[in-house]
Amino acid sequence: MALRVLVGCKRVIDYAVRIRVKPDKTGVVTDGIKHSMNPFDEIAVEEAVRMKEKKIASEVIAVSCGPMQSQETLRTALAMGVDRGIHVDVSGKDYELLQPIHVSKILAKIAQEEKCDIILLGKQAIDDDSNQTAQMTASLLNWPQATYASKIEKTNGELQVLREIDGGLETVRVKIPAVISADLRLNEPRYATLPNIMKAKKKPIKKVTPGDLGVETDPRIEILSVEDPPERQAGIKVEDVDTLIAKLKEVGRI
Amino acid sequence: MLAESVKSFAKEQLAPKIEHLDEIEGFNDAAFRKLGDLGLLGITVAEEDGGAGMGAVAATIAMEEMAAVDASTTLSYLAHSILCVNQIGRNGSKEQKQKYLPKLISGEHIGGMGMSEPGAGSDALGMLTRAEKQANGAYKINGSKTWITNGPNGDIFYCYAKTGPTKKDLSTFIIEKDMVGFSKGKKFKKMGMRASPTGELWFTDVMVPEANRVGEENSSVKSMMRNLDIERITIAGLSLGIARNCIEVATQYSKERKQFGKHIGAFQQVQERLTEAAAWYEACRAITYQAAKTWDLGLMQGKEASMMAAKAKLQAAQMATQVGLDAIQILGGYGYTREFPVERQMRDAKLIEIGAGTNEVLRLVIARQMLGEIADELK
The missing domain is CATH 2.40.110.10 (Butyryl-CoA Dehydrogenase, subunit A, domain 2)
Structure with missing residues (x-):
């Protein structure tokens, strides 16, 4: 049985960009800032495309929730080998305050509509670091979940997943359908090749609204203030080891 | 997306090696072959012949991005993809294309x-x-x-x-x-x-x-001349890449280096070099991509197209050498050493004033077109 795989692609501020807080402290500066696909999502896309290449998957569909520019992120996924994209158009205040619960509901609904067998997501996004979407999506669908995957294998209609957990590795088996979240060491994403970039231009991207999916995206939180992290204070030099230990004890570090 | 893809390839595959390869006059053979996997080696060849079916704009983008990191590999890429592969794709017979293109496009063979x-x-x-x-x-x-x-x-x-x-x-x-x-x-x-x-x-x-x-x-005279046009357009992209990186390095340095208690970027003599470089770079970028677009759309033919390509390369090549020199000057003692890439990039930039038509020949091409009525006296 070849599987249908749904992958999530969040558009985030590029990892190499220095983040600046807006002067009014309502968020961070995003205008004119380079954005790219969340690196963990790139790993998820790569894994889904490899599943297709190994004929484990029959179709890979990428989803991105956000403004018009999210389609650029989807194009990157298409250039990596994803078959088609779904852009869930969320903009304005709804987008600024979009939470994992909203995205989970959207993904769950699309997975049902598209009859997907596997939802493959990045373990977290590098902007809000929520690490909730995969877990909540699994709950909403009542599907098993295997998070922080560093290896995924298909065995007799089930998936065997090697998970990175505190202090070691855990192997779990999950029945399909399932939700999996990708960790850093799952794979190394490929470069989009020129012929595939060309092909990606012709691949379809369907645009839908959360309303079409029956999902509310009304803000559930209010941002009171966004602050820069405190500036690091300069250290001090001490005379000898004894003073060092005394000082460390003083500040409660040892 | 093409630019992004080439940029990350250059950062990961070319950047770690170029300093050493420049020193020993080597060649990044492994990375060159990988350009085939990326689909870049037959960038201008039609899709039915196994290429990417793109044009001068795409080739120029690829070369600008690559050259910002490693102009040497970019030059080899030009000789392969534009001077050899593009020409076989454009002028070769069906049999010649079938025989030679697959291995050249995959990177198994290197062309010149x-x-x-x-x-x-x-x-x-x-x-x-x-x-x-x-x-x-x-x-x-x-x-x-x-x-x-x-x-x-x-x-x-x-x-x-x-x-x-x-x-x-x-x-x-x-x-x-x-x-x-x-x-x-x-x-x-x-x-x-x-x-x-x-x-x-x-x-x-x-x-x-x-x-x-x-x-x-x-x-073959016509096809040779026509190829010189796309060579000049794309190699102007190479100059752009070199200049862009020199400007980036010099700008960054000006924000970090302090002398007399101030960042050197606060001194107007440094600002003059930086701003002139940035403006000249943008001007060259505009004319180069204009020429590339004109080539792709076939808007100009013959001597007109040649003149456009010649103008782009004449300016971009001189600009990159000058910007390289300026970057070295801004970095001062550090700029003259191999601790920073601008010393290498200036040496690389100089070639473009000579290869693919010297500055002097390009001026000749432009003059012949501008002063066509007195062509006899120009000879």
Whole structure:
């Protein structure tokens, strides 16, 4: 049985960009800032495309929730080998305050509509670091979940997943359908090749609204203030080891 | 997306090696072959012939991004993709394309082009290499080619030779490195572009089958000139890449380096260099991509198109050398050392004022077109 795989692609501020807080402290500066696909999502896309290449998957569909520019992120996924994209158009205040619960509901609904067998997501996004979407999506669908995957294998209609957990590795088996979240060491994403970039231009991207999916995206939180992290204070030099230990004890570090 | 893809490739595959390869005059063979996996080596070849089916704009973008990191590999890429592969794709017969393109596009074979000769540089049509037709239809080629990018490491060469009595009786032959009588001369030691091998090609009674002649006999002047146009446009992209990185490095340095208690960027003499460089770079970028777009859309033909390409390269090449010098000056003592890339990049940039038409030849091309009415007096 070849599987249908749904992958999530969040558009985030590029990892190499220095983040600046807006002067009014309502968020961070995003205008004119380079954005790219969340690196963990790139790993998820790569894994889904490899599943297709190994004929484990029959179709890979990428989803991105956000403004018009999210389609650029989807194009990157298409250039990596994803078959088609779904852009869930969320903009304005709804987008600024979009939470994992909203995205989970959207993904769950699309997975049902598209009859997907596997939802493959990045373990977290590098902007809000929520690490909730995969877990909540699994709950909403009542599907098993295997998070922080560093290896995924298909065995007799089930998936065997090697998970990175505190202090070691855990192997779990999950029945399909399932939700999996990708960790850093799952794979190394490929470069989009020129012929595939060309092909990606012709691949379809369907645009839908959360309303079409029956999902509310009304803000559930209010941002009171966004602050820069405190500036690091300069250290001090001490005379000898004894003073060092005394000082460390003083500040409660040892 | 193309730019992003090439940029990350260059960062991961080219950047770690270039400093060392520049030092030892090596070649990043592994990365070059990987350009085939990326689909970049047949960038301008039609999709049905196994290429990417893109044009001068795409090739220029790829070269700008690559050259920002490693101009040497970019130059080898130009010789391969634009001078050899593009020409076979554009002028070759169906059989020639089937025979040579797959391995060139995958990166299994490396290609080059043979035009310049010891006595025929700027005066390219003054070449002496001759191909004599034999009774069996084959050609016997004698002569030599020089300053051939990818000469020492190439497998397939797109070579021009005289097949008639006049300057314009020029034909093209596809030469394989193992053909009897074909040999490679010395590998040159160079000021810049040191990680792109340059050498000589020697022809001593090389018998080339008629099937390896590209197009009709004595018909190659036009296609050679047309190829010079796309070569000049894309190589202008190479200059842009070099200049862009020099500007980035110098700008960053100006925000970090402090002298007399201030960042050096606060001094107006530094600002003048930085701002002039940035403005000249943007101007060259505009004209280069304009020329590339014009080429892709076929908006200009013949001499008009040649003039546009010549203008782009003339400006971009001079700009990159000057920007390289300015970046070195801003970095001062550090700029003159190999601790920073601008010293290498300035040496690389200088080549573009010479290769693919010297500044002087380009001015000649432009002058001939501008002053066409008094053409007789220009000769």
